[in-house]
Amino acid sequence: MKKLLPIVALSMFSLGIANAQEEKIDVETTKKIRQEGLQNSKVMDIAFHLTDVNGPRLQGSPGYMKAANYAKGKLSEWGLEDAKLEAWGDFGKGWELNKSYVAMTAPYYRPLIAYPKTWTAGTKGKLKSAEILLIDETDTLGLENYRGKLKDKVILLYKNDKIQPSFKPDASRYTDEELEKMATATPTTTTAPDTAFRSMMQAMRRTNMLSTKTKDMAKKEGALALLSMSARGKDGTLFVSSGGSYKATDPEGLLDIMLAAEDYLSLCRLTKAGIPVKLELDVKTKFYTEDLKGYNVLAEIKGTDPKLKEEVVMLGAHLDSWQSSTGATDNAAGSAVMLEAVRILKTLGVQPRRTIRIALWSGEEQGLFGSRNYVKNHLADPKDAKKSNAEGEKVAAYFNVDNGTGKIRGIYLQGNEACRPIFTKWFEPFNDLGAKTVTIRNTGGTDHLSFVGVGIPGFQFIQDEIEYNTRTHHTNMDSYDHLQPEDLKQAATIVASFVYNAAMRDEKLPRKK
Template structure:
């Protein structure tokens, strides 16, 4: 009798396991069919890039794109799509036209783009160019330049070093890098994959760092205005000819706006500096027609939900997200139109597959990430509690996990575990069906400076997706070349399909994912 009972129990457990396994397999098959054979992700990124980019924080362009995303997801039949405001004093800023030229000693068209939130030039301005290497010591700058800058344009910073482009501009992670990341035993010191591994323990630290960074130029800008300077030219050493107008950060209504400030191509910077070194004074002609305005209604996070089907678990949430805002000099395709399109496609795949996840799946497209994660942080403060208070709202305990995508358009290679060792075996099992796509690298390492760390701060399991870098850091990140041509279709399809499968499986778990110790 005992033997037969053991046999029946074993058979029952086996049948139960097989049925569960078969259910998961069937669900993943539906996800794969929808994600690989019926993909819409490139349609989404094409619209988001070519029709609804750029999406600078606070602008009409951002809000128009947000309305498109909301309407698109409503048309897919999402159970809920809505906006939440995150900023009342974020200024909109848009360029109408601009031009930068050298007229003496010979004509040269200067490849340039204005930094955001700078003042218009009030017509064409013409003046001699002078070079100021650094303003780290403002007392020294004032001593050297007081009374000498009226009517002048400033060439600001060091000349970019010569670059013969022997190194490739686009890369995938090597097998060595992936193995090193897998073997890492510490979240921060020696990150094999990402230079953004940091030791930021709290969001207060992050807010202090961002605020200090935002205000780093203010004293120098004020001095130049007082002295009667006309404008500023600067460069970032991205070759060949890449323009990098990331910033400024004077986006709040109360911030003093800088004078016209242009990022220029490094090769143009090099020539101008060499002329000055030879005591030949370039004459610069420029104009900037730009508009500053305040419309608080433009600053919204976009949220969409698929309501959970389990009566006991539907109040719990699996969250995914990406930042929706971009810089202004291109269409924001890789930063972060790609992440936004992927997360929208994840929601479409799950809905179109007819699957009924036990938990609610909520997607967020964040605004203001480029200004210090102000969109996701405002959401967290509203839903989870104030940063500096120890008490937390009950909603914190309802979130099983948050997955974020914000490292360009490269293929997913795995997940940064953000120091949470307890989730490793869970993710290993969930990603195993996709091992053939090389997406199952798990590293204890963390990465900072994007929206997942807000959730990590609130002790919600928050994770960033590992992605092949491609040309993100060499060509497209915050540059005038952040365009659709650098978004590979296969990578986008893999990302959306694998994340959809991962999110669905998390939503089906009996328990929420374990918190970091």
Template structure:
């Protein structure tokens, strides 16, 4: 009995030493992050003064310039704006308004979709329902739409439930499920293709041919909310000037304004609107860029620990949650580490990605260029592949970290369990085996590099990609905690004797 106890005790001791917690450093990080936090100021400046940052827009260039200055102020080195791919021509919306004039005057809320052209001056036009689903519908509308604005989708049924702001925090029971038996991600089954069905791209081409002036649509089901701003069928290689100019302007409006026009038209009463759309389309193709900064390492300075978030957003709001909150957390984590004067063994590198919203382009291209891709013989492995330890990301809203997702890498469970302990009092308690997708850590994970997205409460913000994503929706205390936790995870990863283990080790 006694012998077993000793063996157990020794194993525990050894296990603890492999991934120790530097309690003195954790105390310093907490003090800096809670007593002298700058995250509120950073988030406010980025959302209030800089605003939206569509990849390859003028807004984005201005914000990237600002953030390099901010990195300098924090004390980072090797600050670089690094081009990663040809992203076509720039696109900025400079002015927009839409009003219903008849049968009643009303200011309407809407936004032009990205990479669509503007119109000359303020134009008055009639609105028509042109809800096209099948090829036979095309015939029905031929010759009837010239010069009109068309309602291009059916009326949505408005969802009167709470918006994301009101989502409760994870309960202990829900966290236990995520730790022990997380639900498997289900692949949605696609219905078999219907040859009669007209795609959105085909439908829009028909409108163009018929001389439609503006395509009106709505993408959401929530009152006052306009989500989603990607042009249907758009690919970055088609974002040439002529392609954008050849397209029709697409305006997405709130569901309740859209439905009001629709119901009036169903009574056979004409709807007349005034629209003004001014967009600036660049003349030359440009490369999109990521912003990088570092705290240099010491004895293992050639090795790297990374942290990051996507800096780009859609254009209809400052996108406080998606992903200005993530950017603010990562910048604040770097500021904390610099302010307390860490001397990390490995180099700590922050990356603020671009092109995430159009398909995780910035992080993927960065990973391939610097670390390689074992799955693609043309890219192969770069020497830095072996010098990479781990990447930490935030992009699941502004809610506080409640745990860490292992991303299917059981080899890091022990490290993360140990490093989570000093933050149990902040509500960061669990380790979940689950893998998350849809954001920049995936770019690393896909090539076999350890990369993680924290498990976050789903509170704050409006769910991303909306017109309602402002500073006021962000729980500041939550992101303060996140910055402290990231700083500690990054620090502990940088101080290990070995790199963080990979899935296959």
């Protein structure tokens, strides 16, 4: 068997060269796409409306529905057909923050950088003054020492973390060496476990267990709120998301407030030293239970080829966000790129052979709910959840953008080696814009996985991280001002070209065996 491997490898390599040479690109249309996407872009105006104008887009909230209807309206305005909001199933309660004020009033006055977590209760419409109760325990057994002492208190779990200075820049782009390593990766390439990361995750799990036990006891005893601190936030940046349950049958969760690390640790030092600390809180939240369903936004550019128009090329991004900012890099950026990509194609009046379908997903942040349920409802074989049905077999490809504001540098093959020469050829007109890397590697955490899971070719583009993991992803800093206009223009242009190429090929993209 081993003696045959070099021959097989040589045959695959030769086939790859042949495919690359045979792959056809409409040069004139590609030039027009570049011109429209780079010189007449509307991507930042779309992003502005999804962020500054709209506000947060938490799943099930009025903000999400407002953004979804904006997107639907623009798609219809540009001439796409069947623009609609499609229910994918039951989600649960919506939630919205209407007011938030948190300050320390003793031993002196200081406003605190704070943000309530989603799906937690407020202070019932009143300004509350409360003392902090420090719980200084390392395991849940010690909680019994505080039983009967939590009523009307704000609970603080003691931490003595040290904030480390940053010796690396918040923002970065992939280096040529990093991209080359990705391009030459093999399916067997592995990364050694990150011991530090593993230790951090274990510590977070222990903390979360204590926090959950404390929260349950605090709610039963009538505590006012629980304070939290993000394990990786500093410099006033809060990594804040969920604090309560969105299930329709679950009660409102105890008010859980994320504090900036600097404020949280200051409160810990003061209370640990025996200095009485008081807070003022006025937090108003609202739950929505009238409509428990989740909705995706869908629209199409109809195919024109009599034989191929029933086949579909899909592009998508998730529209929902968390609540502490306007969700610019996660993921108004991706949604704006996809909206701009179809605007480019409609503006140019292209006549795709296959139908092009855009989808903006909801419920991604809670578990890829929008895309997974779309696939389940439309594309998956009910007898075998890992295979596509007849409708799913007609999906030629799915392309996704969900890694921030950075420009596209390449694409993840998700193990689908047969697509390498095709995508390499498609990237050639954009090599001068920094996009050419095609890697066999998989990437996770985004909606393309819903399609890959049933055998449909699904792909996420490689993007420069910029400040994604250090500053904007799920934080109170994820605002319009952190978007990079030239990067988003480049991304939308490349997506438009990829989608057009996929819609015009004689054959669908090859599927991974």
